[in-house]
Amino acid sequence: MKSLGNLGVSAARIEDDIAALAAITDPDRPYTRRAFTPRHAEGRDYLRRRFEAAGLATTIDASGNLIGRRPGASPGRGTIMLGSHSDTVPDGGRFDGIAGVIAALEVARALHDGGIALDHDLEVVDFLAEEVSIFGVSCVGSRGMAGVRPPEWLSRRQGDQTLEQGIAEAGGDPHQVARREDVAAFLELHIEQGTVLEAAGLDIGVVTAITGIARIEIVLEGRADHAGTTPMGRRRDALVAAARLVTAIEAEATRLAAGPRYFAATVGEFEMLPNAANVVPSHVRLLIDARSQDAGDLADFSAAIEAHADALAEATQVSIASRRISDAGAVPMDAGVVSALDDAVGAIGATGCRLASGAGHDAAFLARISRAGMVFVPCRDGRSHAPEEWAETDAIALGAAVLLKTVQTLDTQGKGQADGSHSG
């Protein structure tokens, strides 16, 4: 890996902050610091102190996001924002989201240490409740900042607490519509949660797009015959039909993945009835999770699966019905920001590649209100959402160095330069 030498960032500071936050967890379930729980507030207290120690003016916005601000030299120029999230899933890791908040903070510290003035204001953000929280929804803070948090979410309830109360208790103002209009660019560092970088031995992934996530539910109905007395060839076995469909789903996804754009599809949910040893299966429900960076690829996939299902239903006399449960479209990252990140990787002597993000991130919502970009750093074995999650401090520091360089490049660009041309 590239030596951190004189890149301006401190791996030691990053390591200290990550370790300090790792200690703020439900003790029996490392690492658990869910949004809307006292542990999260404890983590926020730590972050607030560190933001303030870095000279940032620290507030909570109406959407419940923790923001540390460093004013720029040219008021009204706009804001360059960096950040991620400090909340975890239950039994999660120490790096997912946290690495991005700390890397953002480190950029602010490096600018300060280097006496580097920016024209734009700089903000470091810990977005509220990025992970699916106790209220069952995700990216609460970033949706709020982008002005697209659904109003009906406020009444979502867990026990005797509503999301409305949770946002208020986090210091937000849930009834204030809070779309930011001043964010010129947004950068997020995140662990890859995959194995592409590790397998290729690369330092940095420059994210080209956050894939859309479509969920397709398929229900197969056969007939619950006696498994002993019903001859082969006289059955309507829903599992046999489902098995052929699962094979087809994998084949179609692999076909699209071999093309130029990211594509993945997984049958993550699968239930069979009646699930008795001596009864031919009569019912299967399965759920496909399809990730695509292109609506055309998703349509291709859906049409191919429908065609397989129709042929299968005909051949097996098992009825097959599918429906699209949800469909969050792909979000491309800003082309100019992607270029600037690429250039920064090369400028600091690191190795990298472009890749799509198969997981959702706050950046997907920031892309609605700014020119957004993301960088990935390698994580061991791709493991995430588990205590085994691991990223090297030096890898995160290298990522912070890429962000630092890119911030400076973007600072020389103003509003109106959205075509990606940039000087320096």
Next chain:
Amino acid sequence: MKSLGNLGVSAARIEDDIAALAAITDPDRPYTRRAFTPRHAEGRDYLRRRFEAAGLATTIDASGNLIGRRPGASPGRGTIMLGSHSDTVPDGGRFDGIAGVIAALEVARALHDGGIALDHDLEVVDFLAEEVSIFGVSCVGSRGMAGVRPPEWLSRRQGDQTLEQGIAEAGGDPHQVARREDVAAFLELHIEQGTVLEAAGLDIGVVTAITGIARIEIVLEGRADHAGTTPMGRRRDALVAAARLVTAIEAEATRLAAGPRYFAATVGEFEMLPNAANVVPSHVRLLIDARSQDAGDLADFSAAIEAHADALAEATQVSIASRRISDAGAVPMDAGVVSALDDAVGAIGATGCRLASGAGHDAAFLARISRAGMVFVPCRDGRSHAPEEWAETDAIALGAAVLLKTVQTLDTQGKGQADGSHSG
């Protein structure tokens, strides 16, 4: 269907008895009359009265079986026994088991009406607890009569009742070893619980063998990667591997079923973990229910599945482990009895075929202590173990006529003629 004309049996009596027993059910759950419950005792009271009305000396044996006896002309000649079971599964039908008890009773009534004396003693039997009962085991009474009821079963418990108590309350003597040595031949009529006879438009199925039932458990272990970020081709998806195995299981079973002997295999149980939309499946457990009338076919099948599993594990890097959970061997019916049943079908002018029984029956245990045979009658759509179960009264009566003729044929055969030769 063959007219019942002058065959000696009464469809009307059969219909009355079946209707009367159908009325003895948990009222909310037709048709439910489980062994070791008061409803079953109520059904037994009805049967006892009908046995006695037919002139049978009625007792409960040590194994809890209800027996109606008609002494023969030659004491010590042996017993020709007919019967089935009156207990049902929950939400079961009116014919499974019951048709056989009533058909057996009708044979006794027809012999009486016709003034036909037999050399052998004749017994009509309602075996105790043929279906899987509240104690979780099946064929309790027939195993007892064959002397093979496992002693440890007596302590099986449901709530505050043991099987030992259940047998005693049914009138048996659970500690008496009660293997019968005097049964020359046993005949059981049962609904087919399949669709072969109905589809072929045939009256009677002469059962050649009761298939063995083998249960094979297979566990597949992959890796629970993030469904979004893990590229196709870098996964160890246990469901994708399991789907290919299910397809192979169906293909191998179909191959064997196309041969000269009955074969069926069903994946009746299937569970997948973690079963979350955005996680690649890491674990599948499936259970194969394999029915075969030949141990060689079962070995062929097992070996073929093992070979598929080995190749699949290699190709997918998903580990696959299988183990034989249980294996009840096939039970051939007596060749001479099968011939006699065939001849009887022809003699009364009915149509029939030979076929294997894919389901277990009391006859499987009676085959250990006698020359055993079974006949099937068609049931609508093969439906069984459900209130929709239906067999025509005339079909049952025709089956009773076949049994009646066969009893007379077998009566002319004595012990020592087990090679199947018979006069008349």
